[in-house]
Amino acid sequence: MHIGPYALANRLFVAPMAGVTDRPFRRLCKALGAGYAVSEMVTSRRDLWNTLKTSRRANHDGEVAPIAVQIAGTDAAMMAEAAAYNVANGAQIIDINMGCPAKKVCNKWAGSALMQDEPLALAIVEAVVAACAPHGVPVTLKMRTGWSQDNKNAVTLARLFEQAGVQMLTVHGRTREQGYKGHAEYDTIAAVKAAVRVPVVANGDLTTPEKVRDVLAYTGADAAMIGRAAQGRPWIFREVAHFLATGTHLAPPLVAEVQRLLLEHLEDHYSLYGDFSGVRTARKHIGWYVKDLPGGEAFRARMNLLEEPQLQLAAVDAFFSELAATMDRMPEAADPSTQETSPHLESTE
Helix, strand or coil: CEECCEECCCCEEECCCCCCCCHHHHHHHHHCCCCEEEEEEEECCHHHCCCHHHHHHCCCCCCCCCCEEEEECCCHHHHHHHHHHHHHCCCCEEEEEECCCCHHHHCCCCHHHHHHCHHHHHHHHHHHHHHHHHHCCCEEEEEECCCECCECCHHHHHHHHHHHCCCEEEEECCCCCCCCCCCCCCHHHHHHHHHCCCCEEEECCCCCHHHHHHHHHHHCCCEEEECHHHCCCCCHHHHHHHHHHHCCCCCCCEHHHHHHHHHHHHHHHHHHHHHHHHHHHHHHHHHHHHCCCCCHHHHHHHHCCCCCHHHHHHHHHHHHHHHHCCCCECCCCCCHHHHCCCCCCCCCC
16 A cells, blocks of 8 residues: 555554654554554644644654654644645655544634535645645545534545545544544445545544454455554554454464563653653553553552652563463453444444
């Protein structure tokens, strides 16, 4: 699969999750089988480009190419300027955010709120494509199925965006109104795929290898984007890749391997955020890793009281060393689909 001139390692992508998909997490997911990763969204506001938060989000040091930066905003000229700025700072692909459902984003008419204003959404795409074209930088876009159940316009917008020069479209199978509640539906993703020629990426509730296989087959999508299922389980990408290639399940990782991966992840995390912020922002990642492990909740409560990197590292190291003495491999992933009305695909049509 290609995005512009860039050949991707496979068709399993990491979703751009704010506060999660930073450089350390992207690097880890790529090392564990993800073929592509997009950064957390970077604001189009020039006055915020030099802030510590934005600089961290735009940090791609040591990351495997292609470098994809997601930008968010509501003004076409500002979005074009943001695209040019990020290209000048190393971005090889620019992704436009029209998928974020967060209130603090949508209240400013950014993210998925843009789907309510089709002329503005198209103007932004045209401006960003025009800014990137002279540099040979492809533009991609992530969106939802629509604003609400009664206003699903992903197919209409997909056609417009393709005509404007977007080279790949990712569709999350929920409306902005849903947020992350309820179940993702895939009929709209299939309709988008049928309506355009550019690659289409399916996103939403892709939690198991079987679910990825079924959604790719059902929608005809070219790739799958995994988000929340990779939190605390970044090796899901190699598990899915193995399953798609062989039809068999890869054994869960050894506890000792996860111990090493997490310790390396934390070291990389501290190097980006520094000691004070690093310890605090790492807590959520550690919590995701240990959530389903014996003694995980009690450990998380103790770990959240630690305020120095070396103490946090030592606590994690000790926890997994003790765990390795009682079990060789990590437990099988819990299948969230067993709690749904359908174990495979659910249509809202």
